Amino acid sequence: MRQPLRFILSLTFIFTFLSSFAKIGDPIIDPAKERVKISGTVIEKTTKQPLEYATVTITDATNPKSIAGGITNAKGNFSIEVTPGTYNIKIEFISFKAVVFNQRKLDKNIDLGTIGLVEDAAQLNEVVVRAEKSTVEIKLDKKVYNVGQDMIVKGGTVSDVLENVPSVSVDVEGNVSLRGNENVRIFIDGRPSNALNMAEALRQIPADAIDKVEVITNPSARYDAEGGAGILNIVLKKGKNLGFNGSFIVSTGIPETYGASANLNYKTEKLNFFTSTGYDYRTSEGAGKTNSTYFNTDKSISNFIDETKNTERVRKGISTKTGVEWTIAPNTFWTNSVSYRDNRGSSTDNVNYDSFDANRIFTSTRNRLNDVADSGENLEFASNFIKNFDDKGHKLTVDAILSKEKDVDSSIITDQIIGGTNAPKYDFTSNDEKQNQFQFQVDYVLPVGETGQFEAGYKGNFNNLDNNYSIITSNNSTNNFLSNTLEYKERFNALYTQYGFKVNKFSYLFGLRWEDSKVIINLLDEPDRSFNTKKYNNFFPSAFINYEISDESSISLSYSKRLSRPRGRFLNPATNYSSNINLFRGNPELNPSFTDKFDFGYLKKWEKVTFNTSLYFENTKNVFSFIRYPNGDVVEQEVDNTDDGIDNPVTTETPVILSTPINLGKEQKIGFEFTLNYTPLKIWKLNSSFNLFNSKTTGENKYIDIDGVEQTQKLDNEAFSWFTRLSSRLTLPAKVDWQLTGMYFGPRNTAQGRNLGNYVVNMAFSKDILKDKATLAFNVSDLFNSRKMISRTNLESVSSYSEFQWRRRQFNLSFTYRLNMKKTEKKMPKNGGGMEEGGDGGEFPG
Template identity: 50%
Template sequence: MLFKKTTFLLLFLVATTSAFSQASLKKVILTGKIIDKETTVPVEFSIITITKSDTKQIVNGGTADADGNFSIELKTSGNYDIKFEFPGYKTQEKLNQTIAEDTNLGNILLETESNQIETVVIRGEKTTVDIKLDKKVYNVGQDLMVKGGTVSDVLDNIPSVAVDVEGNVSLRGNESVRILIDGKPSTAINVADALRMLPADAIDKVEVITNPSARYDAEGGGGIINIILKKGKNKGLNGTIIATAGDPRNNGISANINSKTENYNLFTTISYNDRNNPGITKIDQENLLANTYIEERRNVDRYRKGTNANFGMEIYLNKDKSATWTNSINYRNNGGNTDEDVVFRNFTLNRNFINTRFRDNITDNNSEAIEFTSNFIKKFKKDGHKLTFDASISLNKDDEFSNIFGSILETGMFVSDEKTTKIDRQNRNLFQLDYVLPFGKNMQFEAGYRGSYTNSTSDYEVLEKITQNDPYTNIPGFTNNFEYIENVSAVYTQLGTKFFEKLSVLAGLRLENTNLEINQLLTNDFNTRNYNNLFPSMFITYEFNDDTSFSLNYSKRITRPRDRFINPFSSYTSNINLFEGNPTLNPAFTDAFDIGYLKKWDKLTLSTSAYLNLTSDSFQIVRKERGDLINGIPVIINTPFNLGEDNRYGVEVTANYTLKKWWRLNSNVNYFYNETKGDYQFTDSNNNLVNQNFDFKSSTWSARLTSKITLPYKIDWQTNANYNAGQRTAQGKTKGIAAMNLAFSKDVLKDKGTVAVNVNDVFNSRKRIQDLQLPTVNSYSEMQWRVRAITVSFTYRFNKLKTDRDQKPKMQDQQEGGGEF
């Protein structure tokens, strides 16, 4: 009853009464019943809208009850247009009805959109990749593979995109990729961790833009991935609730709900998850100078509990909805602990056993973020003429506390007792103004401003006990308070035109001013950098016909070092194998060229692309000796530095193929050739100067195939298979990775519910395997961030059919299609 009353109240606000007639005019009551034409089942909570036939002014409205009945009072008799609506049904209208007295309209028969059902199923129910010349749009839809998963799982299903075992995202094999959420940079302190926390059910679609124009942020040498969150647009109160359970532990519940009237749209996404991601690491390392061989084994359990909530309201500021204002608040809170057991079996080089050292690392962490976003869009009378303003203010915090205990297993002898504390804070504000003006017959002018202001601090401390009974003392080499301030202001302009109805040209120029402060507060080491850069872009497209297009694109990009790449203080999970950031890193610049060809047939869409990325000062990870020993073992540092050149040449082919009505395939193949040039020098543990040459050439390829089959009894079967070939690096090689996911689903409860089962990493094979050779150290490693997982989910839709496809949110108009963010 409460649900029905709430629904009726929200939908009643759709209609406003017209001017009252003279008191002497007669009030009338309009009644009837709304039923399904085919099944004669009542269509509960259907929407009724009544307008004056002559003025088209809304005078009243309401909803049917749970039995399909309705009763609506009209202030006066007259001629009216009456409209009956419900998602999944054709709109039924009774035009110019003369209502002079109480009238029963009888049974109103709503007909399902059966003549459109195949198209709707392909776009709304099935996971598809919409291939366009300037981007690929991945519609998450009812993707069976990501039920109960996270954004990382979604990205790992997308052609051209890969997510490695540590959560790092790459595009066409290039990790210099910019992640946007609703067209804005992710506000998370650690983007990889944030993508593993945000539920997949909150995503509507993902845009992959390999060569962005000047209207986009210049950040991201490899391209841009834009994650668009759900904002329901169906009229009335409707939504989806999803519950999941899995092994290893993956329990959660989420809800996407919206309520839309003629004047506003309310939307919310709320989710809770409780997960464990167990992982395994194996490292075999030869230390030639120390005459030791170490077998390092890590077993880790990552327990996380988290809440994500988004509340928003889109207001239509005028009757024609040409002006809209959307405000939303996003909140995220995730906490948990990580239990990591590390075992070091120590041998001499000829494999004589020495001892076994045990290291137990227990970490508690909590992250919290809140963000307010505001978006205003004004569309003018001329088609395409509009003004857009965006603002975003966010606060983030990550707290991490670790206790690390070390001992010799054979004797129980004390080795170490350490504590680490990491307190991260980040504030980010973003303001953007965009203006689009079409003029002439086939010309369009664009201009805009963007200001991004980020202030982050990382207070890191490591304490240790020298002996078991000693108090904790500070380790100066790791403890510091690190501050990073990044202010980027940008203006851009673009001019597009079309010749002969076939040739389109879009030229743009973006100017960015970057002001950086990289400060180590405890050591009073302050660094300030300020630089201006121009980023031109040019896009030429020729349309042979509606189904065949050719494009030639160029843009200049920048990749700024951030997060762990510039913070010199490592995570300290292993005291002999560390990662340290480099605060002196300079940004890398990329000249990106792309030649594309798109061809569509009745059952096949084929996109091919040849690309060239020329990067200067690119980031490369060097694995080196720090120059000291711990228990006779040299400490190995993994740290980034600016390489001279990193050039990539590649070819990519993406295809969507419908073999049968019940069988659809999506496939992607990417091949690239990589050439680097540069040197790196460091001092080893014997105080010798070592020069490493990073000149090398290598090639690799990847392939991905997604098959979706409809089995008898309407059971959907989805298979995702992918292979990332091995690649040679300057210090060794990485081996190929083959993996497969499976999923099945079945609709229940008259298609209002769906039960799905998915198996992630069927063969438990998704591991990063590296074989590295240094002058004094050889290392073989296998890392598996997450073991095979099985997840069961149940989806329930209310007032919303499975084949519903939300209208395109106005808030995203500037990001979809032309991608005008």
Template identity: 45%
Template sequence: MRYIISLVLVFIALASFGQQKTIKVTGRVIDKETNDPLEYATISFINPTENKVITGGITETNGNFSIEIPASVYNVSIEYISFKTVTLTKRKLFTNTNLGTISLGLDTESLDDVVVIAEKTTVEIKLDKKIYNVGKDLTVSGGTVSDVLDNVPSVSVDVEGNVALRGNDNVRILINGKPSGLVGLNSTDALRQLPAESIERVEVITSPSARYDAEGTAGILNIILRRSKLQGLNGALTVNTGFPLQAGVSGNINYRTGDLNFFTTSGYNYREVPGNSLSETRFFNIDRDTNIDEPDTFLNEERDFDRIRKGLNTNVGVEWYINDSSSLTTSFLYRSSDNESNTTNLITEPDENGNLLSSNLRFDPEVEDDETKQYSINYNKDFNDSGHKLTFDFQIENSEEIEDSRITQENISTIELVNTLEKQDRILIQSDYVLPIGEKTQFELGYRGTFNELDTNFLVEFDDNGNITTDTDLSNNLLFKEQVNAAYTQLGSKTGKLSYLLGLRVEGTRITIDQKTSNDFNKKIYTDIFPTINLGYQLTDKQSLTLGYNRRIRRPRSRFINPFPSRSSATNIFQGNSDLNPSYSNVFDLGYLNRLGKLTLNSSIYYNRSTQIFTFIAEDTGDTAIIGDGTEVSVIRRRPINLSSSDRYGFEFTLTYSPNRKWRINGNFNAFQNSIRGDFDGQNFDADNFSWFARLNNKITLPAKIDWQTTAFYAGPNENAQTKSEGLLSVNLAFSKDLFKEKASLTFNVSDLFNSRKRRSVSTTETFVTDSEFQWRERSFTLSFTYRFNQKKKRQRTRNNFGGGDEEFEG
């Protein structure tokens, strides 16, 4: 309904323009020093009495513009990023007018280092984060946000889609700086539904300032979605298809007229995602009463996943510029998915010579419906041009996820019925106040309150020829409530070559766990202080150092603390731990940046000291499950526990080299050592693990202006107290060609070229050893077509910003 009202307002505005005499204003914008045309420069026509923007437009590739406007008197503003704005005051525009050639000069006062880059991903370095402005990354065209993150330095995405930062999977993922329904109840699935083309930039925050939540011991990934503020209608539309069968359409559209800016980012996709897994387990059978060894037994489990993912997401809103200093933005987000997953599970029991003793075929057809609605309002007040501002955000979100399975087993007439219903309500209230003190100092304070309630109902029933009974040992209902109230303050400044940002955050947490099935009620209340320190020092014009410290927390999710088991198979279960406590980390980061002509080096050394860390262990439950013709096999349980401590330290660097305009190479390397210490139930879980990963991205322009990009990623082997995992190699390949005078692009890419993205591991305990292999998604091919209207390919002029100005304190 709100979107319909927005469209009506657009038509009213257009109708009002139609009642006035319209004229055409033309001209050309060029670079003052080089005389090169400036594409994508913004021309705004402003009412000089009310100082309000009436209409406007942008320049073409040759720097020319032609804009129809209502006849009147205007101040004409010509803007381009990193250039000084030119304003033509009180121009009487009553007939068709040519403003001639307008020259813009570089704004040298605010510009540290200007780099001209055409459609390439660029990096901005700030005290508390690195900002990756997502350019034309061919290997993710037609893909998802998960694919984009897998190409960002310091970030890795495993075969199941779990995101890690510097090898640590406890990452806080935000959308536009806030928790979002686009991430949803299951962040992995949600990130695979959001189209890659909707992303403008990704902020990698390894040393978060006090403005951010303390949640996430690895740091924060903040995904910023595209939104234009240019006058008129502009946007881009992408359609894609591929194999295994996939099809999708997505777009981002903006329409700004006067004081209103209407925007939407929407998409629909259909994907078939085949996958597979294999596990081979050897049980060391020891009679616990007599301690006598019995013959070993063997159990193999082979699964094939045939998944169908159908997802719709849309974010529509309107931004109202109330006056020159304040704006109000309202938006509505809707995300819906209709998923199917048919899992064929073959369990076989061989003897020690490999001869088959028994087998069982288990079929699990699961349907899943997800729906998320989120309403947001944002108010922004700028008191002056120096950065003195106040912002207020309110966000309410409702999510629901329903899963239904009807599990059948060979030679067993009873049908297992599994239903999971999750309902989540989240409220966010946030306000931030920024006060500049002089030219180089900035004070900030704010409040954030998050209120989350999750109701999980897990029902297991058995249908025996129409006689349905409920399994009370597995069925359960958990009500999880979490309230976090936080206040923070921070001070940033620059003295000579030294920049600093010092902050303190206080978070009060209240968690209640109401296990209605067992009448078990648990409440936890605690308050924590989280200091942050970020320092920067400019060695030379091209070299700089950063040093960061922050304290972080990892709170257990509801699934981690639900004591009732949920089953992924008849012989493997996951069970939460209601005694799980939060984990705390102290994180140190020392960074070095050096720009050597065509080569840029960005490196850092980091150390993370964590206590009460989460570790997942596998254990023999002592229970058995019946397979095949009545054979009993052991059931393995996986659950989280707290261990005493973890020391993680490592080194990473990113190299960017551009031999010429047609060739660009980017490499990222990360190596880390993780030492875990702790005992649980009389068993020692000490482990020392060294691992690393590397990413190489090579992009070159071939004849006929065809872009060729190859991305290779390798994750080295790693291990903990129970599990050793092998290294993993993945290669992506893509080709792209611009069409229709760069208004459109056609891209073909291959994901996982060698079909090698498989996790192979060996888990060893006192009672069993398991060899396993898992592949979430097999090799895929995608063809995508993007068409841009009034939103041509940008020739960005950006800077590697370090220190200086208010920009370094933005959060």
């Protein structure tokens, strides 16, 4: 109890201190003085694209002293207030020629219109530096986490990156959740990812290839309706500077880890060639235990089993994304890319089962060794076409993606009683998965008037998955309950439209999405469950209202209807057989769940502080939930009865516990979240987030017990939990950067037990060398080796306590060398939205 209390008291103290400090920094404006507004839009003259972060400086015409200034937003717009007078106005963007308006008399509001900046050829041949962006940016409809500024993730993977993103948490098995909800949709460069094993896929993308992560908790109609919790868009790095430039990264670590990658691009006036290619060799060690107490039908203790598990995994593979962007005309762009991943590895699970009788007297030890070899390939071709009809946002985007993925793994499982008389038993498993997918999307954006914007589009997603899973026992017979052949087909079609406009200080965005879904599930080994076709079509409305209290603060209210389709491990009945008394398998009978999401937000910016808070409510029908129950099978094992000193083996039976997802009745969740970014000094940055929620679930599950009797499990549950994250980045003497990040995940009740709290601390150091052309970084993941999933489960027939650590503490050292660019090189404008960058949808117009 002390640990959570310390976190709460610390956060309360920090928040109170920062709030007081921030008020001191508020600008003092004399209300008696009349003020006029200067506004305009800054674009790149050649491509007609808006320039974000362009600088606007206003100086007194008779005195070079700066009076006011600001930067442009994502649409290139700026608006600055000054007192009436005569001023010089200067608009700048690094590597572009500045535009200056001299001796402008300002006695009323003035709109400078569209200002086109031209690239400065002389500057383009030099190395230029821009101001470093904050690690976390807070926008009206999303949070943007800039990976490049985070030393903690150097030499890591996407999973390591997501662990440091506000509102996001990653459990020890790599499963991602948003605001405590695992029904989150993962996008890569704005495209939905349908990886066969999402947790494993995220561990295969190096952190160095990622530019930023966008957290969209309440998506508009422009986005897929899928993902009850929201969307995480992982944006990969893309070079945009003229000429040849890029970066090379090598890394090593303990346990044994090696990696090398290159992010390169060569750009001319018409063509931009880019590639991101890397090789990764990674080992990780984990451990776990499950102590179980088994009961008789009269609730008396039957026996005990203590299960200890040690794992060692080796992953190695190469991944690449290579393509070319063609500027067909100043306002027309066509990008084509090919992505390929080849990943291979092995893992060893060594499990010991210590058995005890009802009096907890040791009876035997059984060892189960699971050796796994696996390989996977993924090939994807993506094409993106953008046509900008003008410089006001009128555009057409067309995307097509074709992908093929194949994963194959096999294992040999050796099972034996240590010191027993029977020979070891051998089981063989084989899993072969193939997936073909095609996506096509068209998006059209039309500005209406000064502040309105109309959007419409279509998306089709067509997916075929074949999975062949078999288990052969030592007597060469196939286990029909655990083996299966799955055919899975998805056919999704969607249409959407939305309209946004602004009236005075109010912004509105209303949308409607229609999705038609057809899912075919065929279990070839179970004829009575074959050809399970599910058809459903639904409307998904969304609405966003924002009120600008001032230039520094705003409030917003939003609603959207979301859908969560069961995928991957939820549906696949392939059984995890590393333990034969605690099994996990998917459920092909799962149906989608539907969520109504409401969010009330407040955003406030001070000179050194940005504060964003949300109060949210989610109402989900047909919610997914993992449950555990005896599946009716038993495992027989030999036990040496040595009470009389004579070797007299006997056989005991242990019930098999199955873990699987089911559809429950409903879940209601209400929560509070805030994100606080504070820069007390130029050399010190603090980022923090806090999420507190209460969820109430109602439902039941029916199953057949070991005696053939139908049982009903009441799964009503009310859970209260919270998690928090605090990150500090400080520049030490000799320009050494030091970063420390701490996270705490509070305890949470489940329908069948309780998950206990846990914490993790990561630390990193970074130093720029070779005249800032290179960076050396060292980081420690899980500094105190504390990241463990701890849970208690209580069933009618068994009670258990479990601990599991997917990955022990790791040390990483990385070296980055930049070719013709510096660490903080300028950010060039994007060529458009579409799926490439997650689109412009959801942002308020004006």
